[in-house]
Amino acid sequence: MSRNEKKRTILESVSLLRTLGVESIHLLHVAEPGPDRIAWLQSMEKAMTGACPCTVDHEIESGHVATVISSLAEEKKVDFIYMEGHRRSFLFTAFLGSTTRDVIRLTRIPAFVRRSRPELPPPGSDACLFASVLVATDFGEAAQRAIPYARQLARQGCRIHLLHVHQRAADPHTNARRFERGERRLKELADDLRSEAPSVETHHITGNADQVILRFAETQATDLIVIGRFNAPPGWNITGSTAERVVDQAQSSLLLVP
Amino acid sequence: MIGERISRHTVFLLSIIVIGIFIGLGIVDPVLLGRVSSFLYDHIIEYFGWWFLLAAFFLLIFSIALAFSRYGDIRLGRDDEKPQYSYFGWISMLFAAGMGIGLIFWGVSEPLVHYIDPPQFLTPETAEAAAFSMRYSFFHWGLHPWAVYIVMGLSIAYFSFRRGMAPLISSCFYPLLGDRIFGAAGHLIDILAVFATIFGIATSLGLGALQIHSGLSTLYGIPGTIEWTIGIIGIATVFFMASSIVGLDRGIQTLSKLNIIIATLLLLFILVLGPTAYILNVFTSTIGTYANSILELSLQSYPFSGYTWIRTWTLFYWAWWISWSPFVGLFIARISRGRTIREFVLGVLALPTVFTFLWFSVFGGSAFHLQFQEGIDIAAGVAADPSIALFTLFEHYPLAPLLSFIAILLLFVFFVTSADSATFILGSLTYGGRELVPVSRKLLWGAIQSTTAIILLVTGGLLALQQMAITAALPFTGVLILLCVNLLRGLSEEEFDKDAES
Numbered sequence: 218m219s220r221n222e223k224k225r226t227i228l229e230s231v232s233l234l235r236t237l238g239v240e241s242i243h244l245l246h247v248a249e250p251g252p253d254r255i256a257w258l259q260s261m262e263k264a265m266t267g268a269c270p271c272t273v274d275h276e277i278e279s280g281h282v283a284t285v286i287s288s289l290a291e292e293k294k295v296d297f298i299y300m301e302g303h304r305r306s307f308l309f310t311a312f313l314g315s316t317t318r319d320v321i322r323l324t325r326i327p328a329f330v331r332r333s334r335p336e337l338p339p340p341g342s343d344a345c346l347f348a349s350v351l352v353a354t355d356f357g358e359a360a361q362r363a364i365p366y367a368r369q370l371a372r373q374g375c376r377i378h379l380l381h382v383h384q385r386a387a388d389p390h391t392n393a394r395r396f397e398r399g400e401r402r403l404k405e406l407a408d409d410l411r412s413e414a415p416s417v418e419t420h421h422i423t424g425n426a427d428q429v430i431l432r433f434a435e436t437q438a439t440d441l442i443v444i445g446r447f448n449a450p451p452g453w454n455i456t457g458s459t460a461e462r463v464v465d466q467a468q469s470s471l472l473l474v475p
Numbered sequence: 476m477i478g479e480r481i482s483r484h485t486v487f488l489l490s491i492i493v494i495g496i497f498i499g500l501g502i503v504d505p506v507l508l509g510r511v512s513s514f515l516y517d518h519i520i521e522y523f524g525w526w527f528l529l530a531a532f533f534l535l536i537f538s539i540a541l542a543f544s545r546y547g548d549i550r551l552g553r554d555d556e557k558p559q560y561s562y563f564g565w566i567s568m569l570f571a572a573g574m575g576i577g578l579i580f581w582g583v584s585e586p587l588v589h590y591i592d593p594p595q596f597l598t599p600e601t602a603e604a605a606a607f608s609m610r611y612s613f614f615h616w617g618l619h620p621w622a623v624y625i626v627m628g629l630s631i632a633y634f635s636f637r638r639g640m641a642p643l644i645s646s647c648f649y650p651l652l653g654d655r656i657f658g659a660a661g662h663l664i665d666i667l668a669v670f671a672t673i674f675g676i677a678t679s680l681g682l683g684a685l686q687i688h689s690g691l692s693t694l695y696g697i698p699g700t701i702e703w704t705i706g707i708i709g710i711a712t713v714f715f716m717a718s719s720i721v722g723l724d725r726g727i728q729t730l731s732k733l734n735i736i737i738a739t740l741l742l743l744f745i746l747v748l749g750p751t752a753y754i755l756n757v758f759t760s761t762i763g764t765y766a767n768s769i770l771e772l773s774l775q776s777y778p779f780s781g782y783t784w785i786r787t788w789t790l791f792y793w794a795w796w797i798s799w800s801p802f803v804g805l806f807i808a809r810i811s812r813g814r815t816i817r818e819f820v821l822g823v824l825a826l827p828t829v830f831t832f833l834w835f836s837v838f839g840g841s842a843f844h845l846q847f848q849e850g851i852d853i854a855a856g857v858a859a860d861p862s863i864a865l866f867t868l869f870e871h872y873p874l875a876p877l878l879s880f881i882a883i884l885l886l887f888v889f890f891v892t893s894a895d896s897a898t899f900i901l902g903s904l905t906y907g908g909r910e911l912v913p914v915s916r917k918l919l920w921g922a923i924q925s926t927t928a929i930i931l932l933v934t935g936g937l938l939a940l941q942q943m944a945i946t947a948a949l950p951f952t953g954v955l956i957l958l959c960v961n962l963l964r965g966l967s968e969e970e971f972d973k974d975a976e977s
Binding site (some may be wrong): 385386387388389390391392395423 | 634638639640649650653654928961964965972
């Protein structure tokens with residue numbers, strides 16, 4: 218967490234974490250240690266313990282923020298890293314960088330980035346927190362690792378939009394065959410998920426992966442985007458991987474599975 | 476199937492209309508056409524000269540890198556295909572389409588013209604100016620034009636022979652544009668190619684006929700009236716129409732082979748009877764300085780002193796090669812089916828270039844030998860009229876009348892092969908990229924070419940039309956860079972779908 222996060226949002230996030238079934242929380246603040254920081258962190262820890270029946274501890278470290286986060290996460294063997302993130306403009310991240318983006322690049326642990334959606338339900342309501350979830354897949358290895366999370370969410374009654382972005386091939390014939398293959402695999406995957414929960418929809422759209430994912434997330438106002446990382450096509454990608462670009466721009470929360 | 480989706484007639488009709496407008500303007504008001512085209516031409520060369528230099532250099536690096544990359548083994552056709560034409564036939568046709576006539580014209584005169592009139596930082600008629608002129612002659616006719624042709628030709632060959640699309644420039648844009656290539660965007664690219672090709676070939680025909688005519692006047696004293704020039708175009712038209720009816724395999728291929736043999740014999744004749752050692756010294760030392768300064772040559776536009784010279788020569792050539800690239804690219808794609816990318820790039824880059832270097836060394840070198848060693852001032856006369864340079868040189872050799880006659884024959888046959896291949900390409904471009912174009916369509920394009928040349932010869936709009944053709948270089952530089960992107964997209968996905976299928 219960072220110093221400029223409001224107490225209210227932090228407490229909100231505790232209730233979100235509760236609905237995710239979290240049992241233990243490690244607070245991490247990366248800064249130069251100082252007495253007031255420790256006091257602030259302790260007060261946070263106390264407030265959070267009150268709001269949640271889970272164990273909370275805290276830590277202050279110094280160093281390169283993203284590196285500290287990812288190495289500590291591995292040391293503590295956490296299940297996922299939780300970050301509040303703000304949607305940033307392209308220029309902003311291009312020049313100033315973004316810690317969220319750095320963490321995602323560095324870590325080998327799933328990361329949850331919270332954005333303006335979903336809005337938290339009033340306390341006591343048992344409505345599904347993530348009413349609609351976008352699961353983007355290119356059927357690659359990384360995307361397959363995200364599928365168990367999708368399955369879990371489907372079991373919880375979330376509405377799953379399974380999206381495959383079709384990349385145009387170099388000639389019409391190959392393109393048609395590739396599209397057919399995409400349809401088939403999408404259907405297979407959807408049928409597999411439907412065996413657990415019925416509300417799975419498939420979408421097959423042509424275009425640039427990141428743009429299509431973002432546009433889809435906005436038009437459908439999805440609450441969560443589940444995406445496998447490192448699906449960049451062979452070769453280098455100067456503007457970052459699909460996942461990184463989606464992280465910068467999305468307004469829904471994100472679950473990034475490495 | 477796909478061919479049917481491309482509406483052939485859109486490209487054909489729109490091309491005819493655009494060409495008609497320009498030629499109409501050339502008839503009604505040649506002065507206005509001249510003003511419009513020189514305005515466009517001057518501004519394009521002035522503001523985008525650096526861009527042509529950068530682009531051509533990039534294309535050279537790109538083609539060499541591609542040849543040595545792992546994509547070099549990919550065959551332009553099915554994996555088990557064999558090349559359609561023998562090495563000899565292939566190289567002959569490459570050469571005839573890409574340079575041919577220009578090389579005969581400039582072989583003697585370009586080195587001498589630079590020698591007399593170098594950029595302002597060099598003193599004219601010095602040994603330094605001679606070395607400079609040889610180096611720049613190599614540069615202007617060396618690797619760069621072929622690199623431009625390679626990118627165009629390779630893209631078309633790859634997308635048509637390996638990816639099964641129509642051999643059109645628009646087809647190469649499928650990875651970027653998708654189905655839009657069958658609509659306005661694709662048509663625009665193809666019409667632009669037709670436009671550059673028809674205007675380029677019409678001016679080549681006109682200028683070539685003028686040169687043959689001036690050769691005939693010098694040799695046999697035929698009168699220099701325009702009826703004779705028109706007559707030459709008429710005779711050439713009969714020949715290239717006949718050749719195009721016979722078809723590419725027998726027509727152009729036979730003529731090109733014949734021409735390469737004649738050109739080689741002429742080259743050997745001068746090499747053996749002329750100052751052999753001197754010529755070979757010019758050859759090796761110019762290769763040395765060319766290789767050593769290729770980076771500087773590629774990007775040098777002399778902004779501080781000598782910019783006018785670069786504009787008149789290098790930038791003109793670059794714009795010309797680029798606007799000529801759709802035609803040559805389509806043609807060399809057509810004759811390269813079955814070769815691997817490495818073979819294609821290295822063959823197209825190296826073989827014509829070596830021949831060109833030899834050509835310039837033999838003809839330029841022997842002219843310099845006369846100038847320096849034997850004290851005969853050949854340069855002054857040549858600078859006054861470059862078109863008679865070759866004949867002036869021959870006067871100092873035995874069998875001069877025979878040599879001159881052979882040179883005119885060469886000019887004439889190169890003239891016919893260029894017009895013939897242009898007819899073939901124009902027919903195919905406006906017929907959805909099909910190989911088997913009806914004879915009537917080919918004859919129509921042949922007639923349009925020749926009449927355009929004749930009309931503009933009479934009204935005096937020939938140079939205006941040439942400048943018009945060169946304006947196409949600006950959009951085509953962009954097209955060429957995008958072709959690299961498309962090609963890389965296509966090549967990088969070669970394995971992807973195959974793996975996914977299995």
